[in-house]
Amino acid sequence: MRGAGIKVIGAVKTFGGLRALDGVDVEIRPATISLLVGPNGSGKTTLINVISGVLKPDAGKILLNDRDITGLHPHEIYRAGVLRTWQIPQPFLRMSVLENVLVADGSHPGEGPISFILRRTRWIRYEEESVRRAYEFLRQVRLDHLWDAEASKLSGGQMKLLEIARALMSGAKVLLLDEPAAGVNPALAEEIFANLVRIKEGLGVTILIVEHRLEIAMKYTDWCYAMFGGKVIAEGKPEAVLADTRVIESYLGG
Template identity: 55%
Template sequence: MSLLITDGLFKRFGGVIALDNVSIRVEPSSITLLVGPNGSGKSTLINVISGFYKPDSGRVFFNNCEVTGWPPHKLYSAGIARTFQLPAPFAKMTVLENLLVAAKWSTGESPLTALLHRRRWLEEEAEHVERAFRILELLSLRHMWDRRASELSGGQLKLLELGRVLMSSPKLILLDEPLAGINPRLAEAIVKHISSLRDELGVAFLIVEHRLDVIADYADYAYAMFRGRVIEEGTPKQVLKSPQVLKAYLGG
């Protein structure tokens, strides 16, 4: 069973049909690419899946549950995350602290419940610390755990952002052009980390990205959109050499 299914999504902005019968699937623990020229509806699709826009019609299923029209916070709790849903990293906090404040705390949210449930709170803290170190290891940030976020490089900050969103144990992470403006070597490193997160934590990614040279080899499946429609799907190689897709890029 697919982790995410969109079934015939439509979304209109005034006279523009941004999504025109869009049906896609994302499998668990996979990287799915979304490509297409500017204005094709890719960001709109990401916004509908994450609950920031409501579709005019069509349905969204996540983890065997219909989630159409759910607000972003409810989808986040269910396991669909976007990096900007968290506040920016706290510059003065350490890398580890930045991960811990992003975790989902079930107890100890107020001083009183912390006192009442002290033991449970300590156990939970230990679990979060363990998860945080596992994530830091996968992101090659473990050696930086006690450094302030302000000491990280631009690339390390990008990875920290991913690490923080991973603290909520999402099943699906949506990324809209994560490599924009990043140099080729760093872009490659980020993509490699994303693929190890898929393999080691079983997270699925739906990624809008133009830097196909960097990401195509790591993606499991791809959809191409043009003028609100899905015009091609298949392996990244199949999609990228499709005449329809090439024509769309030239025309768009």
């Protein structure tokens, strides 16, 4: 499924009396990078939780292409190819970079990566095709030259790139990324976003990002949604959205 789109239609999520999502409509086009911005508490994480199935909306629908995925279990949504980065298991630090991608292989039905690795240990002869795919995903994130390095040797930023390669190996069509460049230096943040563009263009993956480093993120973004008070208050090209008076005011406290 190259180019999966996500539609959120009239999503409502309340916590007690609080409307964390107050009728959110979002249409994410296939093979695009979208940026979700807004001040703290505006509903960004709740929206990602509702799309990934971690939370069920009180009302509204979530569509993956034309398939209604509203209320499915998170693992069913994961299998459908919609993936939140923290759903990916932590890397195995003692294993090589390539092995870490191999164990994330989503094409081993009925077997999670953990049981897969526990039952067969590292001498396993992976199928040639799996190795080819894993290597290709490492190439996409520019970690191919480190394929044989122990994962523990990677820098924090390289770990993030490895996480993305593992998400691709597990069959991600839609990636939901919560601050993919948090805590890394600006040069590496640029590199992470450049990688995401390559993944979008090369593999047709659809990417939704929550990121606070707007000055970096916006350059790599096709479409931007600004949230405030559980609503999408503006959407469009990132330069236009971030210059929108309502959006600026929402950051100043509404």
